[in-house]
Amino acid sequence: MSMLNLSKEEFKNKFKNGKITVAVYGQGKMGLPLANVFAEAGVNVIGVDICEEVVENLNKGINHITEEPFLSELVAKNVKNGTYCATTDGKLAAEKADIMIILVPTLTDEKGNIKLGPVYNVAEIISSGLKEGNIVITEATMPPSTTESLITIFEKSGLKLSNGDFGLAHAPERTMTGTALRDIKGQYPKIIGANDSKTLEILSGMYETINNAGIVPISGIKGAEAVKVFEGVYRDVNIGLANELALWCEEHNVDALEVFESANTQPYCHIHTPGAGVGGHCIPVYPWFVINSSEKLNPRITKTARELNDYMAHHMVELTIKGLNSFEKSLKNAKILVLGLTFRGGVKEFMKSAAIPIISELNGWDADVYAFDPLCDETDANRYGAKWAEMESYKWDAVIITSDHVEFKNMDLDKLMKNVNIPLIVDGRNTIDPVIAREKGFKYLSVGNFKL
Numbered sequence: 203m204s205m206l207n208l209s210k211e212e213f214k215n216k217f218k219n220g221k222i223t224v225a226v227y228g229q230g231k232m233g234l235p236l237a238n239v240f241a242e243a244g245v246n247v248i249g250v251d252i253c254e255e256v257v258e259n260l261n262k263g264i265n266h267i268t269e270e271p272f273l274s275e276l277v278a279k280n281v282k283n284g285t286y287c288a289t290t291d292g293k294l295a296a297e298k299a300d301i302m303i304i305l306v307p308t309l310t311d312e313k314g315n316i317k318l319g320p321v322y323n324v325a326e327i328i329s330s331g332l333k334e335g336n337i338v339i340t341e342a343t344m345p346p347s348t349t350e351s352l353i354t355i356f357e358k359s360g361l362k363l364s365n366g367d368f369g370l371a372h373a374p375e376r377t378m379t380g381t382a383l384r385d386i387k388g389q390y391p392k393i394i395g396a397n398d399s400k401t402l403e404i405l406s407g408m409y410e411t412i413n414n415a416g417i418v419p420i421s422g423i424k425g426a427e428a429v430k431v432f433e434g435v436y437r438d439v440n441i442g443l444a445n446e447l448a449l450w451c452e453e454h455n456v457d458a459l460e461v462f463e464s465a466n467t468q469p470y471c472h473i474h475t476p477g478a479g480v481g482g483h484c485i486p487v488y489p490w491f492v493i494n495s496s497e498k499l500n501p502r503i504t505k506t507a508r509e510l511n512d513y514m515a516h517h518m519v520e521l522t523i524k525g526l527n528s529f530e531k532s533l534k535n536a537k538i539l540v541l542g543l544t545f546r547g548g549v550k551e552f553m554k555s556a557a558i559p560i561i562s563e564l565n566g567w568d569a570d571v572y573a574f575d576p577l578c579d580e581t582d583a584n585r586y587g588a589k590w591a592e593m594e595s596y597k598w599d600a601v602i603i604t605s606d607h608v609e610f611k612n613m614d615l616d617k618l619m620k621n622v623n624i625p626l627i628v629d630g631r632n633t634i635d636p637v638i639a640r641e642k643g644f645k646y647l648s649v650g651n652f653k654l
């Protein structure tokens with residue numbers, strides 16, 4: 203059945219009554235929730251994954267993304283109702299499906315050099331089963347122009363995009379782990395950029411069935427890819443601005459957070475939070491998609507913000523040295539506890555985590571470096587050059603906070619005071635209240651708040 207011969211309403215009726223089949227390639231943190239939100243809406247869904255164990259368990263109704271709230275119940279229900287099944291046979295799935303969604307990993311190195319192998323692998327498989335009237339959507343995050351680079355692969359099927367034989371679109375995944383089902387159902391509008399107006403019309407109807415925040419149509423596929431990338435660039439550049447202004451505040455002995463919070467009472471001012479640096483798979487990476495694809499343009503603002511954000515880990519070590527020096531102590535042989543190994547609180551992910559360069563630089567100064575993180579263990583600490591310890595393990599010469607875990611926000615400072623040789627806290631995530639810390643006798647330094 204050709205999707206492109208249907209009206210939007212005809213499509214929506216067939217879609218909600220299981221008359222149209224969707225295949226979602228990649229059944230991980232993003233793909234499995236998406237597939238099951240469609241299945242819950244009555245759509246006939248095939249989840250495709252290369253991991254046989256994952257597929258086997260999914261067909262028993264067993265969810266492997268256990269950290270995603272409510273997903274296990276949803277998978278079990280949909281498998282039982284028969285609206286969701288999984289397979290490793292991507293070609294068969296393409297032969298059965300009317301709409302194919304690519305949501306496999308698009309991992310990058312630290313300079314944004316993206317590994318698109320899984321995307322091209324899936325495109326080849328889809329092409330082998332592509333039929334007239336099908337629609338292919340990329341949802342995985344990718345540099346602008348990537349989706350259109352797949353056209354030659356899809357046309358190996360003998361179908362021609364420019365003849366309207368099939369439809370192609372990018373609809374970026376704007377979902378976060380931990381709130382995926384909520385996000386897919388309408389935390390944000392769905393961005394859609396398609397090759398033609400008919401494909402855009404059909405896909406608007408498709409996403410309207412699951413997303414109550416509505417659709418934002420974009421005039422082209424590359425524009426839709428740019429939307430997701432620019433969201434990340436905006437955040438990285440604004441964090442860079444916050445860090446630069448915080449460094450000014452340190453120089454002028456002004457409390458950055460107090461000033462930022464006051465400035466942000468104006469509706470057009472949104473100064474972000476300064477800190478130890480920018481980690482994760484998203485925010486520090488997407489700017490490189492702009493930098494690496496700029497030929498005539500010199501993306502100076504994007505590059506400068508990226509450089510400054512990466513500098514902040516070194517600044518944390520500078521603050522620690524200044525703090526220790528105020529107690530006539532140097533870093534050499536100082537017993538340092540780094541609180542946090544993950545790139546941010548609540549997520550066990552180490553990509554571009556600030557703790558990694560901080561630990562490395564402390565070791566370079568021959569400090570005696572330990573780490574603790576509520577989501578990690580000794581193996582994680584050792585991997586990054588630190589020994590594992592709890593707060594009570596030793597008497598610390600300095601405590602450096604690099605992840606905003608809720609456990610650190612609620613830290614018992616009286617207990618910490620009993621476990622320090624030197625009462626020095628260097629807070630890279632503005633996690634502790636400076637007034638309380640100082641009242642309890644700590645010397646408290648943070649990015650943007652420097653009082654020795």
Ligand SMILES: NC(=O)c1ccc[n+]([C@@H]2O[C@H](COP(=O)([O-])OP(=O)(O)OC[C@H]3O[C@@H](n4cnc5c(N)ncnc54)[C@H](O)[C@@H]3O)[C@@H](O)[C@H]2O)c1
Pocket residue numbers: 227228229230231232233250251252253256305306307308320321323324341342343344375376377378379
């Ligand atoms: N995780 C997030 O918070 C998040 C947020 C927004 C966007 N994204 C984007 O979503 C995409 C998917 O990320 P994820 O977090 O779901 O990854 P993931 O690693 O959790 O899941 C990927 C799944 O794809 C499977 N897979 C790998 N290669 C495959 C192939 N060739 N064919 C079929 N399946 C294959 C893997 O076995 C795995 O189950 C990425 O582009 C990512 O940038 C992720």
Ligand SMILES: CC(=O)N[C@@H]1[C@@H](OP(=O)(O)OP(=O)(O)OC[C@H]2O[C@@H](n3ccc(=O)[nH]c3=O)[C@H](O)[C@@H]2O)O[C@H](CO)[C@@H](O)[C@@H]1O
Pocket residue numbers: 375376377378433434437441474475476477478479480481482483484485545546
């Ligand atoms: C759907 C999706 O993909 N969502 C992404 C996800 O991004 P994420 O999981 O990578 O987390 P972020 O919150 O962006 O943090 C990244 C790093 O930046 C540091 N940071 C942060 C804010 C600040 O003011 N100052 C900072 O220094 C922080 O410590 C950490 O190291 O959620 C964000 C909304 O939370 C979204 O915008 C972003 O698209």
